Amino acid sequence: MKFPIVASMGVVTAAIAAAGLVGKLPEGLANVIVDAVPERAAFSERHLATAPSGEPPDVVQLSQAQGPATSEPPRDTPPPRVDESALRYFASKGDTARLEAEIARLRALYPNWTPPKNPLAVPQNSDAQLETMWRLYSEGRYAEVRKAIAERQSADPDWQVPSDLLDRLNVAEARARLVNASDLKQYETVIQVGAGTPSLLTCSDIDVLWRVAEAFAETKRPNRARDAYLYILKNCDNEPERLATVQKAASILSYSSMQDLLSYERTNAAGALEFESIRDDLARRFVAAGDEDATLEVDPKYLQRVERLAETEGSASDALLLGWYQLRRKNMSEAERWFRLARDKQDSAPASQGLALVLIERKAPEEAEKVLYPWRDASSDARATYFAATANLIAIDPPVALGADVLHRIAQETMKSRDAATAQQFGWYARLLGQPATAVQWFSTALRWKPDDEPSAYGLAISRNELGDRAGVAEIQRLWAAKSDRIARLGDEEDGPPKANAAPPESATIAAGSAPIRIATAPEGAPLGRAARGSPAAPRKLSGCRTTIDPRGLPPRAALARGWCLMDLNRPLEAAQAFEVALRAPASKLREDAAYGQSLAYLRAGLTGKAAVAATRSPQSLARSNELQTAILADRAVAAFDAGRYNEALLFLEQRRQLATERTDLMVLRGYAYLKLKRYAQAKQIFEAAAATGNRDAIRGLSDVLAEQQVWPRKF
Numbered sequence: 001m002k003f004p005i006v007a008s009m010g011v012v013t014a015a016i017a018a019a020g021l022v023g024k025l026p027e028g029l030a031n032v033i034v035d036a037v038p039e040r041a042a043f044s045e046r047h048l049a050t051a052p053s054g055e056p057p058d059v060v061q062l063s064q065a066q067g068p069a070t071s072e073p074p075r076d077t078p079p080p081r082v083d084e085s086a087l088r089y090f091a092s093k094g095d096t097a098r099l100e101a102e103i104a105r106l107r108a109l110y111p112n113w114t115p116p117k118n119p120l121a122v123p124q125n126s127d128a129q130l131e132t133m134w135r136l137y138s139e140g141r142y143a144e145v146r147k148a149i150a151e152r153q154s155a156d157p158d159w160q161v162p163s164d165l166l167d168r169l170n171v172a173e174a175r176a177r178l179v180n181a182s183d184l185k186q187y188e189t190v191i192q193v194g195a196g197t198p199s200l201l202t203c204s205d206i207d208v209l210w211r212v213a214e215a216f217a218e219t220k221r222p223n224r225a226r227d228a229y230l231y232i233l234k235n236c237d238n239e240p241e242r243l244a245t246v247q248k249a250a251s252i253l254s255y256s257s258m259q260d261l262l263s264y265e266r267t268n269a270a271g272a273l274e275f276e277s278i279r280d281d282l283a284r285r286f287v288a289a290g291d292e293d294a295t296l297e298v299d300p301k302y303l304q305r306v307e308r309l310a311e312t313e314g315s316a317s318d319a320l321l322l323g324w325y326q327l328r329r330k331n332m333s334e335a336e337r338w339f340r341l342a343r344d345k346q347d348s349a350p351a352s353q354g355l356a357l358v359l360i361e362r363k364a365p366e367e368a369e370k371v372l373y374p375w376r377d378a379s380s381d382a383r384a385t386y387f388a389a390t391a392n393l394i395a396i397d398p399p400v401a402l403g404a405d406v407l408h409r410i411a412q413e414t415m416k417s418r419d420a421a422t423a424q425q426f427g428w429y430a431r432l433l434g435q436p437a438t439a440v441q442w443f444s445t446a447l448r449w450k451p452d453d454e455p456s457a458y459g460l461a462i463s464r465n466e467l468g469d470r471a472g473v474a475e476i477q478r479l480w481a482a483k484s485d486r487i488a489r490l491g492d493e494e495d496g497p498p499k500a501n502a503a504p505p506e507s508a509t510i511a512a513g514s515a516p517i518r519i520a521t522a523p524e525g526a527p528l529g530r531a532a533r534g535s536p537a538a539p540r541k542l543s544g545c546r547t548t549i550d551p552r553g554l555p556p557r558a559a560l561a562r563g564w565c566l567m568d569l570n571r572p573l574e575a576a577q578a579f580e581v582a583l584r585a586p587a588s589k590l591r592e593d594a595a596y597g598q599s600l601a602y603l604r605a606g607l608t609g610k611a612a613v614a615a616t617r618s619p620q621s622l623a624r625s626n627e628l629q630t631a632i633l634a635d636r637a638v639a640a641f642d643a644g645r646y647n648e649a650l651l652f653l654e655q656r657r658q659l660a661t662e663r664t665d666l667m668v669l670r671g672y673a674y675l676k677l678k679r680y681a682q683a684k685q686i687f688e689a690a691a692a693t694g695n696r697d698a699i700r701g702l703s704d705v706l707a708e709q710q711v712w713p714r715k716f
Helices: 014-022 027-035 038-049 057-066 085-092 096-109 128-138 142-155 163-183 187-196 203-218 222-235 239-250 255-262 276-292 300-312 317-328 332-345 349-361 365-375 380-394 404-417 420-432 436-449 454-466 470-480 528-534 556-568 572-582 588-604 608-615 622-642 646-657 664-676 680-691 696-711
Strands: none
Touching: 085 096, 085 128, 128 142, 128 163, 142 163, 163 187, 163 203, 187 203, 203 222, 203 239, 222 239, 222 255, 239 255, 239 276, 255 276, 276 300, 276 317, 300 317, 300 332, 317 332, 317 349, 332 349, 349 365, 349 380, 365 380, 365 404, 380 404, 380 420, 404 420, 420 436, 420 454, 436 454, 454 470, 556 572, 556 588, 572 588, 572 608, 588 608, 588 622, 608 622, 622 646, 622 664, 646 664, 664 680, 664 696, 680 696
C-alpha cells in the first residue's frame, strides 16, 4: 500500500528561463546533465581544457555563450547600452514574475545598471520592426519572431539580429522543446535538450529542474535524479518550491535517496523544520516501501510516527501499513496487533487477509477461516489465503471438531473454486474420521482438478485398497507406477492395507509461507492464466517439472518447455527462471516465446515492473504485444489505485482503453477513481453503465456515489 504525495507544479515562462542565462550553474548539476549525453561530455572537456586556472567549468561555458572572455576593460570604456524593452512589455502585462526575472538578468549582465523606477516609462524602440519582434517574443510567439527576423534579413541583408534577442529566443525555444518532450514522456529528449542548454537548469525555472529529474528517474538513472533534486535543495531558496521538490522526489526516489535529500532540510523563519507539514505522509511512504521490500530497515522514527498516527487517528490505513510491515519481517505478534487494530477501526479485506496469514502462521487456522470467510471473494489473493486456512484447518491431526455449518461452507467454497489442495485435505480428513468412501470421492475430485497431484492419487489408492476395490487400485497403479514408488509398492507391503489415518506426504499440507502475503495487484478476471496455457505450440508434460532443479543446466528449448510446465503448475517465479535460460537461445522464435513467457510469469507473480522489462527483451507479435501491454496497464492501474494515486490510475486505464475494450471490473475501478477524486458526475456515469450489465460492484459503486451526493448535495 502506498500513499501519494501530491505536489503542485508551477508554470514558469520562457522569460524566467532566459533569466537563467546568467545564473551560475553549479558544477555538480552541470556534470549530472552533461555526463548524461556523451557528445555533450566531450564538448565540456574541450572547454575545460581552455579554462583559465581556477575558473570553474560552468563559468567557462557561460562566458563563451556570452562572448569571448576578456580582461578587465579600460576604465574609460563607455557603459554598455542596456536594452530595457522587455521591461516595458512585462510591466504593461502586469507580469510581475517575468518583470523581476528580467531585472535580475540585466543586473547580472550589467552590474552598474540601475532599473528604471517606472518600467512603463521606458521609451519604445525607434526601430518599429524590432519593437514588434520584442512584442512577439514577450507574448511567447516564437515562430512568428523567427519569421519576422527572416523577413527583415531578406529585405535588409545588412541588418543584424540583436544578440540579446537571439540568445533569449534560442533559450525560450529550447525550454519549449524540453517541456513538450516531457509532456510526451520522451525522456531522452528532455535530457538532451537540458544538456544542450544548461542555462535552463537554474533555480529561476524550477519546473525545468523537476522535469529533468523525472527524466533521469524514468530512464533508470535514479542517482542522477537524486542529484538533480539535491541541487535544488542545496541552491534554491523558495520555500514552497523546496517543499514541492521533496514531495515530487518522494514519489520517485528510493528510501535511501530520500534520506539524502532530507539531510538538507532547513529551519524556516518561524523556527520550524521546513518539511514538517508533510512529515506524516513521508513516514507513511517509507513504511510502505518497507512493506514491499522485506530487507529494507526503516528508521524507527518513521515507524514510531506511523504508530502514533495509527493509535490517535480514526483511519485504519496506518495500522494496515504497520501490520504488513511487521508481517514481511515475520514479527507475528506485532503484525497481529496492528491487523486487529485495523479491523477494529474498519473491517476490510486487506486487514482480514493479513490477520488470517498471521493466524495460519501461529497454527490457528480455525480462527483464520472465520476471519477471512466474509472477505474470501475480495481478491484472488484473499481467496488463496482463505484456502490456505481451510486446508490447514482440515489437515490438523487429530482432527478438530468442526461444526456442520463450517464444514458445509468450506466444502461449498471448495467446489465453487475447484481448489484441489482443500479437496485433497477433505480426503485425508475423511480418512481420519474413518470414512474411506467419502475420502475416495474427495481424492477423485482433487485429481480431476489437478491431474498431476500425487498425494491425492496416493490417498485415492489407499482408500480404494481399504474398501477392497482391487480393480480401482490396479488402475491407479497403472497410471502412477512410473511416477510414484509408494503407489507402485502399495500391494507389496507386508503389513496389509494402510491404516485409516495414514498421513499425506509433507507436500499435502499448506504452510502459511505458501500463501501470498500481499494484497492483489491485478483485478479478478485478468487473462494471465489463459495466455500462459494457450501460448506454446509444443505439448507440456506436467510430470517433467514437479521436482525442483536448477534450470541453468538445461538447453534453451528444454528450459522453455519447463517454463510453460511450471506455469501450468502455478509456480511463476520458478517459471521465470526457466524462461531466463531460454532467452539465451540463438533462435529468435525461442527467444520471443521465452520473453513472452517470462512476462506472463512475472505478471502472475504480481511483479508488474519486471513483467514490463521482460516484454521488451525480444520482439513480439502485435497480438502478444497488445495482450501483455493491456495486462501490464491493468496491473499498474490497480496498483496506482491501491496506493491512492487516482489520477495515475485513470491515466493507465485510459492507455489500456486505447488497446482493448475496457472490462467491467476495470470500469468499476475507473468509477471509484472518479469518486475518490470527487468527480461525482463522471463516477455516476461510469457506474450506471457498468451496473447495466448486472455487475454487483458497479451497483454498490452507484450507491456509494448517491451516498456522497446526500452528504455533499452541491457536488453534482
